[in-house]
Amino acid sequence: MDRPSGTARRAPLSRERVLRAAVAYADGAGIDALSMRGLAQELGVVPMALYKHVANKDELLDGLVDAVLAEIAPPVVDGTWKAAVRERILSARQVLLRHPWAARVITSRAAPTPGALAYLDSVIGTLRGGGLSVDLAHHAMHALGSRVLGFTQELVPTGVGTTPGAETGAGAGAGTTADSGGEVGGDGGGGDPAAAGMRELAARYPHIAAVVADRTHDGASVVGAGCDDQFEFEFALDLLLEGIERLHRQGWTSATAGRA
Amino acid sequence: MDRPSGTARRAPLSRERVLRAAVAYADGAGIDALSMRGLAQELGVVPMALYKHVANKDELLDGLVDAVLAEIAPPVVDGTWKAAVRERILSARQVLLRHPWAARVITSRAAPTPGALAYLDSVIGTLRGGGLSVDLAHHAMHALGSRVLGFTQELVPTGVGTTPGAETGAGAGAGTTADSGGEVGGDGGGGDPAAAGMRELAARYPHIAAVVADRTHDGASVVGAGCDDQFEFEFALDLLLEGIERLHRQGWTSATAGRA
DNA sequence: ACCTGAACACCGTTCAAGT
DNA sequence: ACCTGAACACCGTTCAAGT
Numbered sequence: 001m002d003r004p005s006g007t008a009r010r011a012p013l014s015r016e017r018v019l020r021a022a023v024a025y026a027d028g029a030g031i032d033a034l035s036m037r038g039l040a041q042e043l044g045v046v047p048m049a050l051y052k053h054v055a056n057k058d059e060l061l062d063g064l065v066d067a068v069l070a071e072i073a074p075p076v077v078d079g080t081w082k083a084a085v086r087e088r089i090l091s092a093r094q095v096l097l098r099h100p101w102a103a104r105v106i107t108s109r110a111a112p113t114p115g116a117l118a119y120l121d122s123v124i125g126t127l128r129g130g131g132l133s134v135d136l137a138h139h140a141m142h143a144l145g146s147r148v149l150g151f152t153q154e155l156v157p158t159g160v161g162t163t164p165g166a167e168t169g170a171g172a173g174a175g176t177t178a179d180s181g182g183e184v185g186g187d188g189g190g191g192d193p194a195a196a197g198m199r200e201l202a203a204r205y206p207h208i209a210a211v212v213a214d215r216t217h218d219g220a221s222v223v224g225a226g227c228d229d230q231f232e233f234e235f236a237l238d239l240l241l242e243g244i245e246r247l248h249r250q251g252w253t254s255a256t257a258g259r260a
Numbered sequence: 261m262d263r264p265s266g267t268a269r270r271a272p273l274s275r276e277r278v279l280r281a282a283v284a285y286a287d288g289a290g291i292d293a294l295s296m297r298g299l300a301q302e303l304g305v306v307p308m309a310l311y312k313h314v315a316n317k318d319e320l321l322d323g324l325v326d327a328v329l330a331e332i333a334p335p336v337v338d339g340t341w342k343a344a345v346r347e348r349i350l351s352a353r354q355v356l357l358r359h360p361w362a363a364r365v366i367t368s369r370a371a372p373t374p375g376a377l378a379y380l381d382s383v384i385g386t387l388r389g390g391g392l393s394v395d396l397a398h399h400a401m402h403a404l405g406s407r408v409l410g411f412t413q414e415l416v417p418t419g420v421g422t423t424p425g426a427e428t429g430a431g432a433g434a435g436t437t438a439d440s441g442g443e444v445g446g447d448g449g450g451g452d453p454a455a456a457g458m459r460e461l462a463a464r465y466p467h468i469a470a471v472v473a474d475r476t477h478d479g480a481s482v483v484g485a486g487c488d489d490q491f492e493f494e495f496a497l498d499l500l501l502e503g504i505e506r507l508h509r510q511g512w513t514s515a516t517a518g519r520a
Numbered sequence: 521a522c523c524t525g526a527a528c529a530c531c532g533t534t535c536a537a538g539t
Numbered sequence: 540a541c542c543t544g545a546a547c548a549c550c551g552t553t554c555a556a557g558t
Contacts, residue, residue: 036551048524048552057551104367112416117465120415124467134474141471142487143496145413153405153413155380156372205377207384211401214394227402231514236403239503240496254491296532308533308543317532 013045015053019063023099026064031101036060061105066115068102069149071095075122081130082241085123092119092150093233103151116149123148132244135253140244147240152233273305275313279323283359286324291361296320321365326375328362329409331355335382341390342501345383352379352410353493363411376409383408392504395513400504407500412493 021043026034036057040047054060073091076084096102106116120141127137146153202209215226281303286294296317300307314320333351336344356362366376380401387397406413462469475486 035549037549046524051552052523107364107367107417110417116416117468121465121467124471128467128470134470137467138471138474139492139495141415142492143499144415145496146415147413148415151413153407153411155401155404155406155408156376157367157370205381207381207388207397208377210388210394211384211398214398232399232402235399235517236405236500239403240499243499243503257495295530297530306543311533312542 013043013049013053015063018043018050018053018060019067022060022064023067026101026105027099031105058110062109062113065102065106065109065113068095068099068106069113069115069119071098072119072150075126081126081132082245084126084130086237086241088123088126089144089148089150089237090234092148093152094150096150103146103149106149107146119149132248133253136244136248139254140240143240143244144237147233147237152229273303273309273313275323278303278310278313278320279327282320282324283327286361286365287359291365318370322369322373325362325366325369325373328355328359328366329373329375329379331358332379332410335386341386341392342505344386344390346497346501348383348386349404349408349410349497350494352408353412354410356410356412363406363409366409367406379409390508392508393513396504396508399514403500403504404497407493407497412489 018039022034022039025039025042036050037047039060040050043050050060054063072095073088075088109116112120124137124141127140128134132140141148145151198209198212201212212226278299282294282299285299285302296310297307299320300310303310310320314323332355333348335348369376372380384397384401387400388394392400401408405411458469458472461472472486
């Protein structure tokens with residue numbers, strides 16, 4: 001009768017239970033499918049019951065943000081500031097990979113949540129602990145931007161931030177514009193449709209095609225799927241961290257920068 | 261009677277007219293207020309009439325994206341690749357400042373639009389024209405990420421990407437969490453509320469407070485409002501561009517990098 | 521005092537009925 | 540063949556009526 005863990009069907013609703021259910025719901029069905037009514041049904045409760053624990057949907061989303069941010073590993077204390085920040089940010093990225101909807105929810109918030117501020121404060125603390133000036137730490141945080149939260153900020157949507165149902169959208173959509181007058185390959189059944197798409201891509205976007213062709217040499221097969229997200233993330237992160245480290249060594253200040 | 265320009269009330273609907281009206285609508289009322297029904301009313305037309313020119317709302321949003329991207333200035337042809345890319349990206353940023361809703365709409369698209377691909381292709385072309393390898397150009401685009409489209413990717417929402425109604429949200433929201441047990445300043449009418457908020461900020465987020473305090477020395481007055489967005493954008497952009505240039509000079513390839 | 525059903529003012533989109 | 544009103548299946552949230 002009494003099962004302390006698991007999904008107790010009639011446990012009294014609490015803000016934490018509401019948030020936990022909402023995270024699970026978003027993980028499973030996507031953030032667009034998360035509605036107050038649907039969440040209430042999932043909890044076996046009338047919609048209005050939720051409003052006892054969250055003021056409205058915006059506050060629910062704020063709660064989701066902080067629930068996700070709480071999963072980011074605490075900072076490591078030994079080693080350089082650079083290694084510590086690097087590791088923390090890579091941890092944040094893992095959290096975002098677990099909750100693909102989180103990036104969009106975080107960016108949709110009008111004001112930063114308490115959890116976001118706490119995380120931000122902690123990262124600045126690591127920079128300061130490494131000897132960076134307040135000035136440089138400030139601009140470093142701006143430069144890292146949402147990357148500090150694990151955001152990839154892809155130019156084309158692949159990986160974090162992509163909606164679940166759009167796996168092959170980039171490849172197929174590339175050559176399929178509404179105004180394409182004369183078809184190249186046709187759909188009669190002749191050649192490989194992927195090869196035909198590749199030909200149209202090359203005609204329309206030669207430089208993108210060159211990149212894709214270069215990538216397909218080593219391993220990848222499908223258009224746009226050849227990018228190693230983890231490598232790209234670390235590439236950009238290291239570009240920024242090394243630039244910041246260089247400025248730090250040079251005793252950079254915003255006053256001496258090319259600010260005019 | 262016949263006024264060729266301006267808002268002709270009974271001009272035959274066209275896809276372009278629909279998109280122009282939608283951009284104006286979003287500019288004026290915000291993207292959240294843009295609905296098919298509302299847009300139809302704005303155009304003096306029954307909702308279903310729109311579906312003759314856009315398949316559905318998603319296609320309307322795709323159209324908005326390309327309409328905005330078309331405003332980005334064409335690339336300059338003389339000078340270094342670095343200067344050309346820098347200028348182009350700063351132009352993209354100006355476009356996004358004109359249409360604060362655009363960043364969120366662009367990131368919400370499941371697949372890249374034709375206009376996004378064309379812009380992407382063009383920027384890669386500039387990098388290649390400057391002598392960068394396909395390999396480096398590829399990773400450079402990833403590193404620049406959506407910044408290439410003018411995205412600021414702020415950690416805390418100020419400027420581009422912020423919804424119109426949240427001007428002072430960051431400052432006021434910082435010290436106002438739901439679980440704040442004992443109030444520091446109270447609201448009886450005693451001290452400066454800004455100073456009280458600052459005191460609570462300092463207690464809760466000391467490193468953020470230090471940054472804010474450092475900023476308020478030169479000019480700024482309100483919490484969080486002291487950041488020069490343009491400076492921060494160029495700071496991050498130059499950090500990346502200079503890092504990429506350094507790799508280019510060193511003959512960097514992803515094979516020789518610390519890829520394991 | 522607490523909880524909740526019905527209602528309000530919206531959505532995007534389908535579909536059948538009008539011309 | 541074209542256009543469009545009504546309808547469908549949803550939303551978040553208010554509010555008054557129930558216990």
